Amino acid sequence: MAVLTSLLDTSSETYLSNRKVQLDAIDALNEQLELTIAGGGERYMARHRDRGKLPLRERLELLLDPDSPFLELSPLAAWGTEFTVGASELTGIGVVSGVECVIIGHDPTVRGGAMNPYSLKKTLRALEIARVNRLPVINLVESGGADLPTQADLFVPAGRIFHELTELSSMAIPTVALVFGNSTAGGAYVPGMCDYAVLVDRGAKVFLGGPPLVKMATGEDSDDESLGGADMHSRVSGLSDYFAADEHDAIRIGRDILSRINWRKLGPAPVENPAPPLHDPDEILGILPTESKIPFDPREILARVVDGSEFDEYKPLYGTSLVTGWARIHGYPVGVLANHRGVLFSEEAKKATEFILLANQTDTPLIFLQNTTGYMVGAEYEQGGIIKDGAKMINAVTNSTVPHLTINMASSFGAGNYGMSGRAYDPRLMFAWPSAKMAVMGAAQLAGVMSIVGRASAESQGKEFDTDADAKRTAAIEAQINDESHAFFITARLYDDGIIDPRDTRTVLGMSLSAVHSTTVAGRRGFGVFRM
Template identity: 85%
Template structure:
């Protein structure tokens, strides 16, 4: 059996230093996640409880099967922005009555659960994941509607939520709304467009216009219950399918709906599961502190795949890219992992062939990114690096098997595209806390701009201001370092979340299980490959 043999020395000074650095990054990540879990803070949470309501994470816990895992998505959305980290909405994949579902829950302790540009992006991404992977959707509804000061960035794109809900229904993917509180104006269409709607007595308020708006528009006097209460919608309008006496009853009804969906996965079931032969804890000491310093991805693979069993493909060719076959939690996968960062022509052609083979055998692909991009220079341009890089990107683009991508350390330039970055529609994509993402490294980018500026001054016959160039270079480096930081990247939803490297195997296993809710089939015909 092609079992990997680890060469890691856990007593090595570099290993110890790497581990200490990674633990520091994880502490920073956990500190931000604590802010997300806290929602709107103690005052608003207590006010919410006094109204007889549960916080969104307690609703989630009661909805999910006991002791089942929950893969939270985009928890740091809006980090570094004017909005609360987390984007006032909770999204993720969890198990309800044995069925993997996409959960979308408003957090009413954060500005009444109002939707801002980040919560919109987060919601749309969750609906996209549900559609592509065929996951039933459960909405935990309690939102004050749009954050009105940002309506310019919300009104037009927010209509996509209703489009996605109705498309899911048309595709036979169930949608469920459990309404605990406000669902006003456009938000009223969420229960209106879901297949199943459960409304909580004395809590749900589902109407297009509340009492003040109705008074202004028509002169009519009406209260919340008459306009949009659970009893009215259950007895009169028919919007409500199930009348819940309280929040616990609503969650019980939601679970009962899922239980009776008669849901079946379309992908093949996993085989036997075997734990890796090496401890995933050791990943922290393997990953370099400096993204410029490469590390052997085989050491990561040995701690992620079943039984550390990895059948490497073309091990002596294109050695800056490691490719091979394995299983993760019983699911067969093909793995592409960057080794020394740069992608040469050999690596690009090797990747293209490997992706074609994975599609022939209906095998999902896992991309482990640590790349500085495709090689540049006269020798490589003349050798056809553009054509070969295009082959790889063509193969990635047209590959039909599920892709799951993890940015381990760096994802720069077109290497991000060739290794199935966000623009290439991986089913799910995550990053490690120390990962960087940008058009190129901060030093390289600043240096390029300096060279361009120097050449421009020379061509115009003007003196070059060295001091101004030093200041500009330092400012640009600082800007790119900030923008390429993993927190800044995930805040913009360029990935689906940052994960502790030690949890990589678990995250991949949950992701693979989710994508197997849909048919797993490769493409048999590809476009034109430039030879």
């Protein structure tokens, strides 16, 4: 396999300028991640500890295998909204007793761990990742239930949580609930519907209605322990499978459960002892241009991501705005589709279609590295069949059954987002780099289109066109789209699974590939490779 060479000049002004912009973007990301980790803040964290309870991230650390990695998902959910960044919840993929699991944990320092519309989206996405990748689920439960002022956005869709838990069980994908505190109302069904329920003595409170509600509904006087304590559920109701003396004991039991599920991955194992890239991943920061409209060669990125910097390029002289080829990442074979100069022409669409079909023939996972402004427009290209060629590519992406992993490196605009396996096309996992943008088109282009449409509308009605008003409107629209295409805005709404430091791309892809190999890796059968 050919080894990628690098033409990068790390002493050039361009490299140093690019690097500074990316470091600033990473600093902004880390600032928000610190807010997520802080949860409800020092006051509520101290109150939580004073109650003899462990913070969520300490529970997680004790649960995970020592020194094992954790791939956190959607850490900036709810950014820029009225809710705390992180959406009062932690989700991710980690290793427990040697088993890769999806872990979902409530943060009780944020409004008692109450679920808001963004934490609901975060939970459902985590459960979806568990289902499609065949990953056991561990719930770290301590939540007061729904955030009642937003119940109109929660009640109906929240029922999907219980649907997902029971479907996972029907697929023989184990689900575990470690209950440390409140698990009330609808939340009581989480331990109720998991395969294994572990309740902490004098901590867990699992009931459909607490003492005040019971008093109002029936006139009965009751207390937390007799109504929903761990001892009662372990001795009387039978809801609890394991009675834990304290939080450490519950985590020990949870690890024991995972050690006994006889779990085996269904996908092929990676090659052992993969060679690291020949070029320093830290240099990726100097490759990315300061402006998303400036193209860059994705081979420079691949040289710092794939094993041994080895890349077998497919059709290198055809459809050159899209780089395609075969490589390995942490020992896993992959096919790569990476945008080069942004625009997808008919040649790129046909090349991608063939390549995706070949990957399915050989059961090879696909990595999509997005930096696209979309499919080419104009009379020449419309007449040349850009719509039908783009449709072939989108068809191939849609019907491909090998795992897709997608990273938005710089920009993901228009239907190019679809053709490059954006969120709507169900990549197993999708991440973005801190300076990446995503929208129907670039802010300046969108604002300009609106201006042209407005001018044409005025002319068709015989009205005078207000140039000053148009300039103000254009500036306002451009500012709006710039805000709405920002990586933080996109990830806050869970249109990806998180923003990552570009230097961590190889690690994140390796962990993701390991996770997707928990289930069978198989391409679509029933049609061959269509020569385009």
